[in-house]
Amino acid sequence: MDFNDTPEEAAFRTKAYAWLSANAKLRDPNEYVDMLGEREDDAAIQAAKDWQSKKYDEGWAVLTWPKEFGGQGLGRMENVIWNQEDAKFATPTNIYTIGHGMLGPTIMAHGTPEQQKRYIPNMARGQEVWCQLFSEPAAGSDLAGLRSTAVRDGDEWVLNGQKIWSTGAHYCDWGMVVVRTDPNVVKHAGLTYFIVDMRSPGVEVRPIKQINGGSAFNEVFFTDVRVPAENRLGAEGDGWSVSLTTLMNERVAIGAGAGAGRFKDLLRLARQSRMNGKPAIEDSAVRQKLASIYIRSKGLQYTGMRTLSALSQGATPGPEGSIGKAVGGPLAQEIASFAIEMQGAAGGLLDEGSTPMEGMWQNAYLSSPGMRIAGGTDEILRNIIAERVLRMPPEMRVDKKIAFRDVPTGPPGS
Numbered sequence: 001m002d003f004n005d006t007p008e009e010a011a012f013r014t015k016a017y018a019w020l021s022a023n024a025k026l027r028d029p030n031e032y033v034d035m036l037g038e039r040e041d042d043a044a045i046q047a048a049k050d051w052q053s054k055k056y057d058e059g060w061a062v063l064t065w066p067k068e069f070g071g072q073g074l075g076r077m078e079n080v081i082w083n084q085e086d087a088k089f090a091t092p093t094n095i096y097t098i099g100h101g102m103l104g105p106t107i108m109a110h111g112t113p114e115q116q117k118r119y120i121p122n123m124a125r126g127q128e129v130w131c132q133l134f135s136e137p138a139a140g141s142d143l144a145g146l147r148s149t150a151v152r153d154g155d156e157w158v159l160n161g162q163k164i165w166s167t168g169a170h171y172c173d174w175g176m177v178v179v180r181t182d183p184n185v186v187k188h189a190g191l192t193y194f195i196v197d198m199r200s201p202g203v204e205v206r207p208i209k210q211i212n213g214g215s216a217f218n219e220v221f222f223t224d225v226r227v228p229a230e231n232r233l234g235a236e237g238d239g240w241s242v243s244l245t246t247l248m249n250e251r252v253a254i255g256a257g258a259g260a261g262r263f264k265d266l267l268r269l270a271r272q273s274r275m276n277g278k279p280a281i282e283d284s285a286v287r288q289k290l291a292s293i294y295i296r297s298k299g300l301q302y303t304g305m306r307t308l309s310a311l312s313q314g315a316t317p318g319p320e321g322s323i324g325k326a327v328g329g330p331l332a333q334e335i336a337s338f339a340i341e342m343q344g345a346a347g348g349l350l351d352e353g354s355t356p357m358e359g360m361w362q363n364a365y366l367s368s369p370g371m372r373i374a375g376g377t378d379e380i381l382r383n384i385i386a387e388r389v390l391r392m393p394p395e396m397r398v399d400k401k402i403a404f405r406d407v408p409t410g411p412p413g414s
């Protein structure tokens with residue numbers, strides 16, 4: 001594996017950095033980029049839209065999308081390089097991970113030409129924002145067990161039910177929804193996928209207050225929401241295979257190695273903090289822990305690079321991609337927890353003014369459990385690695401050959 005940029009990649013990096021320098025300010029190294037509680041007020045959303053529109057006009061938007069869909073037709077490596085350079089700058093909140101990373105590719109793969117023409121350009125330019133309405137109170141890891149329904153009524157479908165953990169639903173224009181349209185077949189076969197206007201009568205969005213103080217996700221209720229038949233994405237009953245396109249793109253969009261980038265910040269904190277009357281970095285237990293975290297961060301970084309190397313040579317993302325998140329999620333939490341420990345009594349404070357690095361580690365710690373759940377929990381990722389990488393025997397599935405309506409469920413609250 002060659003870790004250096006090829007001459008073409010180096011040229012692309014220089015060009016990306018130059019464009020970013022001309023249009024954005026360098027990021028303050030103390031600022032924590034919070035994936036769960038970023039600013040999402042009206043001004044922040046408008047700034048994100050303006051930034052996306054500017055990138056689109058100047059050829060820096062949706063880099064990996066094909067040119068026919070308004071993208072730049074570039075490879076994954078260029079996208080990684082762009083993200084690395086972009087991370088150095090204080091650019092507006094990114095409200096497009098779900099739309100550009102997951103839902104756009106789903107419409108490209110399964111949409112009719114009319115749907116592609118209607119939705120893709122506005123999505124690329126960032127003027128319409130999208131959310132993913134999949135999870136339900138009783139269907140997350142077991143998504144195909146979902147219970148929201150759609151019933152056909154003439155030229156429309158009528159949706160009822162509840163979704164949950166819907167990131168960004170409170171500012172989104174459109175939602176991608178998967179619901180049950182046939183309970184008389186096995187659970188995966190009775191699902192259909194729809195595009196829903198979030199301003200339709202009967203759609204109610206209720207924010208969820210998070211432990212980190214943010215409200216990035218929501219509950220979404222559907223009460224007799226009427227959806228035009230032309231908003232069905234894919235065939236009736238084919239919702240599971242359409243959803244798989246979204247889910248396959250989700251792990252790529254979320255990315256691997258959440259913990260890998262934090263080591264430098266941790267080292268900086270160890271140099272700045274004092275423990276038992278001396279700099280924390282001089283404490284042997286601290287040094288041992290730093291070494292252990294460094295080794296695992298590097299392992300994660302190199303595993304990520306191996307995957308990238310394979311992708312840049314034309315391989316498609318496989319189940320081994322789950323390793324990055326399975327290791328990186330817990331590592332990010334461990335790093336944040338150790339950083340708080342090093343702060344002594346100040347570690348328990350939340351106030352940005354009273355904590356080292358403006359509360360960055362407290363924020364990271366409170367956000368870290370969510371990152372171990374979103375896009376596949378630790379246990380589900382381990383199941384994937386066990387079954388599909390190590391080829392161990394699959395989990396027992398008791399509802400495999402049963403019509404969904406006959407799958408036993410307990411009484412409410414049991």
Ligand SMILES: Cc1cc2nc3c(=O)[nH]c(=O)nc-3n(C[C@H](O)[C@H](O)[C@H](O)COP(=O)(O)OP(=O)(O)OC[C@H]3O[C@@H](n4cnc5c(N)ncnc54)[C@H](O)[C@@H]3O)c2cc1C
Pocket residue numbers: 036131132133134135136137138139140141142164165166167168217369370371373374375376377378379380383395
């Ligand atoms: C930050 C964040 C953002 C999110 N954004 C969205 C979004 O935009 N749209 C959306 O639709 N959803 C979203 N989600 C929901 C997310 O997809 C689900 O939370 C996730 O799939 C887990 O489902 P669950 O919460 O229902 O937990 P469950 O599936 O009920 O799991 C509960 C526990 O049981 C374990 N478990 C479940 N099944 C197994 C098994 N077979 N073997 C071993 N252990 C198992 C799990 O690992 C977990 O520990 C988001 C979640 C988070 C945290």
